[in-house]
Amino acid sequence: MTTETFDGVSVSTKASVYFDGKCVSHAIVLADGTKKSVGVILPATLTFNTGAPEKMECVAGGCEYRLDGSSDWVASGPGDIFSIPGNSKFDIRVGEAYHYICHFG
Amino acid sequence: MTTETFDGVSVSTKASVYFDGKCVSHAIVLADGTKKSVGVILPATLTFNTGAPEKMECVAGGCEYRLDGSSDWVASGPGDIFSIPGNSKFDIRVGEAYHYICHFG
Numbered sequence: 001m002t003t004e005t006f007d008g009v010s011v012s013t014k015a016s017v018y019f020d021g022k023c024v025s026h027a028i029v030l031a032d033g034t035k036k037s038v039g040v041i042l043p044a045t046l047t048f049n050t051g052a053p054e055k056m057e058c059v060a061g062g063c064e065y066r067l068d069g070s071s072d073w074v075a076s077g078p079g080d081i082f083s084i085p086g087n088s089k090f091d092i093r094v095g096e097a098y099h100y101i102c103h104f105g
Numbered sequence: 106m107t108t109e110t111f112d113g114v115s116v117s118t119k120a121s122v123y124f125d126g127k128c129v130s131h132a133i134v135l136a137d138g139t140k141k142s143v144g145v146i147l148p149a150t151l152t153f154n155t156g157a158p159e160k161m162e163c164v165a166g167g168c169e170y171r172l173d174g175s176s177d178w179v180a181s182g183p184g185d186i187f188s189i190p191g192n193s194k195f196d197i198r199v200g201e202a203y204h205y206i207c208h209f210g
Contacts, residue, residue, distance in 0.1 A: 007115045011133055013108055013164040014204045015145040024129040024145060028116055040120040040129060059118040099119045 002059045002078045003101060006030065006038070019046055025102065037102045045093040053086040055103040063098035066091040107164045107183045108206060111135065111143070124151055130207065142207045150198040158191040160208040168203035171196040 012027040016037070023046065025039025041063065056065070062077040068088045076082055076098075084090050092098070117132040121142070128151065130144025146168065161170070167182040173193045181187055181203075189195050197203070 003118055005115045005117055008113055009116055010110045010112045011114055011116050011131070011143060012110055013143045013206055015129070015143070017145060017147070017202060021126060021129075021145075021147040024120070024126075026116070026131050026143060038116060038118045038120070038131060040122060040126075042122070042126040097122060101118055 003057065004059070006036070019044065022046060023048075035104055039100055039102065041092060041094045041098040041100070043094055043096060045091065047089055047091050048084075049089045050084050050086055052104045054084045055081050056084070057081045057101040057103065058098060059101060060099040061094070061097040063092050063094045065093075108162065109164070111141070124149065127151060140209055144205055144207065146197060146199045146203040146205070148199055148201065150196065152194055152196050153189075154194045155189050155191055157209045159189045160186050161189070162186045162206040162208065163203065164206060165204040166199070166202040168197050168199045170198075 006028055008031045010029040016025045022044040023041045025037040027037050029035050058076050058078050058080050060078055064073040064075050065082055066073050067090050111133055113136045115134040121130045127149040128146045130142040132142050134140050163181050163183050163185050165183055169178040169180050170187055171178050172195050
């Protein structure tokens, strides 16, 4: 069961573009003030740094990720969530597309 | 003056990816049921076909576009809107990034 829509939110019209467009996201703010983003990662192997802790929830497609300090790549598909500590980093590799919700904190 | 956010909307968590990721958008539905999308086009020259008529509103960056049957490229920047008839097409070329709202109908 994946989260197909967020209702009653504020969405930023300008996208955030990372890694020359290999990652594109739009920021949203829920009615209660919670900030999230919805985005997609295209075929690539990338390293992301975190400030706040993040939870990545897959809504379509899939990826493999590797947390900092780990040598294991772990698959993540629709409905799966993985957590990244704050002030850390993770590697992600995508073969087709990884559509995600990023939850902060 | 550009539209920086849409409030009280429903946003699709899964992106629409066109032209191998040169265009990425998210669909939104306003409180009154109106459907729009917010997206970005990355450096490329692309041709889009329309079904319903569309209005493209630039929120950041810029592009040049050429409507079907015209030989003129026209610049479009933040706050600018251009209209494309239904069942038509247009060329668009982007040097850096073109962040847009697509209004239908």
